[in-house]
Amino acid sequence: xxxxxxxxxxxxxxNDHCPVYGAIGKFLRNHSARWAIxxxxxxxxxxxxxxxxxxxxxxxxxxxxxxxAHLFVGLAMTALIAISAALAPVIQHGSNWARYIHTGxxxxxxxxxxxxxxxxxxxxx
Numbered sequence: 127x128x129x130x131x132x133x134x135x136x137x138x139x140x141n142d143h144c145p146v147y148g149a150i151g152k153f154l155r156n157h158s159a160r161w162a163i164x165x166x167x168x169x170x171x172x173x174x175x176x177x178x179x180x181x182x183x184x185x186x187x188x189x190x191x192x193x194x195a196h197l198f199v200g201l202a203m204t205a206l207i208a209i210s211a212a213l214a215p216v217i218q219h220g221s222n223w224a225r226y227i228h229t230g231x232x233x234x235x236x237x238x239x240x241x242x243x244x245x246x247x248x249x250x251x
Contacts, residue, residue, distance in 0.1 A: 170211045177204040196245040
């Protein structure tokens with residue numbers, strides 16, 4: 127006799143043949159994937175808009191764009207967040223190399239955000 131285990135979440139004998147798990151599980155997987163894409167799109171839109179807005183506001187208030195490290199780090203951050211967002215679909219397909227690169231880029235972004243905060247405060251004062 128073949129041994130079957132009962133799923134603890136739905137009481138079905140198998141996740142493949144359980145109508146409750148199948149319908150709800152499929153919905154939750156699709157819903158989660160959709161929201162992940164929306165979160166990535168919002169983060170990308172905010173970053174790009176912030177980079178362009180920062181340059182425009184600086185030009186309007188100072189009358190010029192000073193070329194310094196703050197500008198270049200901001201542009202690098204914009205490129206890195208776009209690359210990080212582009213890796214999201216590859217990560218969803220289970221690629222570990224993309225996950226490691228994504229994590230490394232995001233750690234760099236945290237450091238760059240800190241740099242931007244400090245240099246931005248110096249520029250404003």
